[in-house]
Amino acid sequence: MLGNVRDLFHYPVKGLNAQSLDHVQLEPNRGFPFDRVFGFARHDSGFDPNNPKPLAKSRFVVLARDAVLATLDTRYDPTTGVLTLVNDETNGSFDINSSEGRAGAARLVGKHVGLISDKYPTLHASDPHRFTDVSVDSTEMMNAVSLINADSVEYFAAQTGADINVARFRGNIVFSGIPAMTEMDWVGREIAIGDSLLRVLRRTKRCAATQVNLATGKRDHDVPKMLRDCFGHFDMGIYAEVIAGGPVCVGDTLTML
Incomplete structure (x- = not known):
């Protein structure tokens, strides 16, 4: 079964x-x-960044709880360590390799989501820890890659x-060219993308973050409920672990083995 990589995304914060x-x-x-x-x-x-433990997403500033985050335009440059945050009222660029830069970014985000000053968040990093939603399940899941079939999303819509x-x-x-929702049956199977090999670990259960329209920062559709009503489950997408590395590029062929 063949598809193609349509898009690649990361979410530094x-x-x-x-x-x-x-690529x-x-x-x-x-x-x-x-x-x-x-x-x-x-x-x-x-x-505790000195002893990082996976925590529930509710312990962080996230879309599931703070939909207005979607209206904050952000860009992180891994070469310089600069995080740029822009909203309707202000903008700032912060060197988040420094404590001062992290504090400045946290103040802007805290204000943006309506927190009072003594409840502003703290920006953390603790390599190799990752702040993925499924990090609470296992180290394996913390390092899983999220894949979405664009054809499944279009079918759902x-x-x-x-x-x-x-x-x-x-x-x-994000891949396309695979029949809608067939990836739901890939758990335990392997996927080749370019020279990389991945093993599908599980389906991705969707939460309240998917209710948010990313263009407006408003909740406009109860996507988890709609998934259940449409398919009888809350799942869209799959998680996979990388078992053989290599370059992956937009346009690469994706093969379910």
Whole structure:
């Protein structure tokens, strides 16, 4: 079964914008490069960067709880370590390799989501820890790559009559050319993409973050309920682990083995 890589995305900061990529180098057991390597932990999260433990997404500033995050335009440059944050009222560029830069970014994000000053979040990184939603399940899942079948999303939108696009599901690898929803049966199977080999670990259960229209920052569709009503489950997309690394490029062939 053959498909093609349509888009590649990473999300350097948990809860913030996707950044589009032309290519990426995958490595075994290392997750998707620069994906969810930073997180804005809530003031009472209990996260310790010196002893990082996976925590529930509710301990962080995320779309599932703070839909207005979608209206914050963000860009992270891994070469310089600069995170740029722009909204209607202000913008700032912060060197988040420094404590001052991390604090400045946290203040802007805290204000943007309506927190009072003593409840502003703290921006953390603790390599090789990743702030993925499924990190709470296992180290294997923390380093999983998220794949979305664009044909499945288009089929879902057509079935429900809703204006829903693939960006709402915040995947790393978006592919097309595979019959809609067939990837739901790939758990335990292997996928070849370019020179890389991945093993599908599980389906992706969807949460309240998918209710958010990323263009408006408003909740406009109850996507988890719509998935259940349409398919009898809450799943859209799959998680896979990288078992053999290599370059992956937009346009590469994806083969289910």
